[in-house]
Amino acid sequence: MxxxxxxxxxxxxxxxxxxxxxxxxxxxxxxxxxxxxxxxxxxxxxxxxxxxxxxxxxxxxxxxxxxxxxxxxxxxxxxxxxxxxxxxxxxxxxxxxxxxxxxxxxxxxxxxxxxxxxxxxxxxxxxxxxxxxxxxxxxxxxxxxxxxxxxxxxxxxxxxxxxxxxxxxxxxxxxxxxxxxxxxxxxxxxxxxxxxxxxxxxxxxxxxxxxxxxxxxxxxxxxxxxxxxxxxxxxxxxxxxxxxxxxxxxxxxxxxxxGILKPTPTPVERLQCAREHLYMLWEYKGDRGVRQARKHMTWYSKGFAGAADLRGQLSTIENVQQGLDLIDRAIERLAEDVEVEQAELAIA
Ligand SMILES: Cc1cc2nc3c(=O)[nH]c(=O)nc-3n(C[C@H](O)[C@H](O)[C@H](O)COP(=O)(O)O)c2cc1C
Incomplete structure (x- = not known):
């Protein structure tokens, strides 16, 4: 440790x-x-x-x-x-x-x-x-x-x-x-x-x-x-x-x-952060901010099921809403996976 x-x-x-x-x-x-x-x-x-x-x-x-x-x-x-x-x-x-x-x-x-x-x-x-x-x-x-x-x-x-x-x-x-x-x-x-x-x-x-x-x-x-x-x-x-x-x-x-370690953010927390990042960049810089956000979004999309697909989609977003929708759907999918996992654990 x-x-x-x-x-x-x-x-x-x-x-x-x-x-x-x-x-x-x-x-x-x-x-x-x-x-x-x-x-x-x-x-x-x-x-x-x-x-x-x-x-x-x-x-x-x-x-x-x-x-x-x-x-x-x-x-x-x-x-x-x-x-x-x-x-x-x-x-x-x-x-x-x-x-x-x-x-x-x-x-x-x-x-x-x-x-x-x-x-x-x-x-x-x-x-x-x-x-x-x-x-x-x-x-x-x-x-x-x-x-x-x-x-x-x-x-x-x-x-x-x-x-x-x-x-x-x-x-x-x-x-x-x-x-x-x-x-x-x-x-x-x-x-x-x-x-x-x-x-x-x-x-x-x-x-x-x-x-x-x-x-x-x-x-x-x-x-x-x-x-x-x-x-x-x-x-x-x-x-x-x-x-x-x-x-x-x-x-x-x-x-x-x-001397205390912070808990590592979950994939959902990281995506929530990505969502906020995208929205804030759009608010601050408009469509230029959305174009700049593409690379950030791909960096956030790592280390969970479906990350590669999401990365590909986020790397080409044309507007803020498109990006937000993609992230929201990914968050929903991850939340469902967690529910299934928890149900399986409860049965086991
Ligand atoms: C995309 C990117 C942009 C960078 N821009 C700057 C910069 O503007 N000023 C600077 O002093 N260093 C810049 N650096 C260098 C980093 O601050 C840092 O010195 C370097 O990445 C080494 O640290 P790391 O191995 O932990 O990444 C940049 C590095 C990267 C990858």
């Missing part, structure tokens, strides 16, 4: 201190482009009200020229704690964007230095900054000067297996003024493949004074606990494990605080 060692419990008992800002949770919801919009964060926060969440990454050059807030940067007036994540390679544009982020309500500003996507790296942003630490330092200095909220960095362990530079890079970020660093234990060339190398996160933790957050392969409460044990990190960040499962951050949070 999973248990929380007294040492780990004691280590995590105090709030996470990001500069002058305190967070009463040691588990964070990662930024996920195309996923962690205001609607998704609302669902995660229902189960993890004290956890830090991140917007999707926002392009600072885009903000400079458009000068109006893109929808991905929108923050609920009541959602706290919240970080707005920015990406770019220009220290001046990032400073300006950080000020806009603070005006929108960001408690911290996070700089993306880990995105592996070509479109981003060829313009000098995301993980390409690992290969240009001087610019990364200039960015952190410029942004910390521009805002009075803590500035944090999210990055990877290096560019390739032969170029793991995180120890030097992380120290430079701390020295430049970053107040927290999140390390995804993969290289840029790994993309999302292979295992996250948590051992490098442990090494980073050994040499920094600012909080270090471990990221990569946290798909369960057990993985979160193992990662915290193995790395000595100050917290963990959940990512792909939350896609179609906005319960994960809350499950980890409760376990780290109490």
């Amino acid at each position: 999973l248990s929380l060692s007294p040492t780990l419990k004691a280590r995590l008992a105090t709030p996470l201190k990001i500069g002058h800002f305190e967070v009463n949770s040691r588990v964070l919801q990662s930024p996920l482009s195309g996923v962690t919009d205001l609607v998704f964060r609302r669902l995660v926060r229902r189960h993890a009200p004290e956890s830090m969440m991140y917007t999707e990454m926002v392009n600072a050059t885009g903000l400079h020229y458009v000068k109006e807030l893109p929808i991905i940067m929108e923050v609920d007036p009541n959602e706290r704690p919240i970080s707005i994540q920015l990406f770019d390679c220009r220290p001046d544009f990032l400073a300006e964007a950080a000020q806009m982020a603070v005006a929108e309500g960001a408690d911290t500003v996070d700089i993306n230095m880990g995105c592996p996507v070509n479109k981003i790296t060829k313009n000098g942003g995301g993980s390409s900054l690992l290969r240009d630490p001087e610019t990364a330092e200039a960015i952190v200095r410029s942004v910390t000067k521009a805002v009075d909220v803590p500035v944090t960095v999210k990055t990877r362990i290096g560019w390739t297996d032969k170029e793991i530079t995180i120890l030097d890079f992380a120290k430079r970020m701390e020295d430049a003024g970053a107040q927290m660093i999140t390390v995804h234990g993969r290289t840029r060339s790994q993309g999302y493949n292979g295992n996250a190398k948590w051992e490098w996160i442990a090494k980073v933790k050994e040499i920094l004074s600012i909080p270090v957050i471990a990221n990569g392969d946290i798909f369960s409460v057990e993985a979160a606990v193992n990662c915290l044990e193995q790395t000595g990190a100050d917290g963990v960040m959940c990512s792909r494990g939350t896609m179609g499962y906005p319960f994960l951050v809350g499950e980890v949070d409760q376990f780290l605080k109490t």
Whole structure:
């Protein structure tokens, strides 16, 4: 049975201190482009009200020229704690964007230095900054000067297996003024493949004074606990494990605080959540929200009888009602199956 060692419990008992800002949770919801919009964060926060969440990454050059807030940067007036994540390679544009982020309500500003996507790296942003630490330092200095909220960095362990530079890079970020660093234990060339190398996160933790957050392969409460044990990190960040499962951050949070596991949601509960997610996306973004919901709906449709068929149908929904009807029918079928099972058990 999973248990929380007294040492780990004691280590995590105090709030996470990001500069002058305190967070009463040691588990964070990662930024996920195309996923962690205001609607998704609302669902995660229902189960993890004290956890830090991140917007999707926002392009600072885009903000400079458009000068109006893109929808991905929108923050609920009541959602706290919240970080707005920015990406770019220009220290001046990032400073300006950080000020806009603070005006929108960001408690911290996070700089993306880990995105592996070509479109981003060829313009000098995301993980390409690992290969240009001087610019990364200039960015952190410029942004910390521009805002009075803590500035944090999210990055990877290096560019390739032969170029793991995180120890030097992380120290430079701390020295430049970053107040927290999140390390995804993969290289840029790994993309999302292979295992996250948590051992490098442990090494980073050994040499920094600012909080270090471990990221990569946290798909369960057990993985979160193992990662915290193995790395000595100050917290963990959940990512792909939350896609179609906005319960994960809350499950980890409760376990780290109490040592008690939350009951796993039943398939019906997961589908009820999917239904709400779809409806909220439609309310918030109209038909565009329904198109965006398709992928979410397929992630929810896993691990129960009929899931594959439902997944196929939900992946092509044209309007909100069609999606709601499909989910309602699936919920009815699952509820009937449970009734039959219970009747059979009663007879046996
Ligand atoms: C669909 C998708 C979108 C992502 N978008 C972002 C992003 O906007 N900003 C960021 O820092 N990382 C982003 N990431 C990376 C994750 O935050 C995380 O670092 C990575 O998935 C590793 O964690 P995991 O192995 O637990 O998924 C994204 C990852 C995925 C799969």
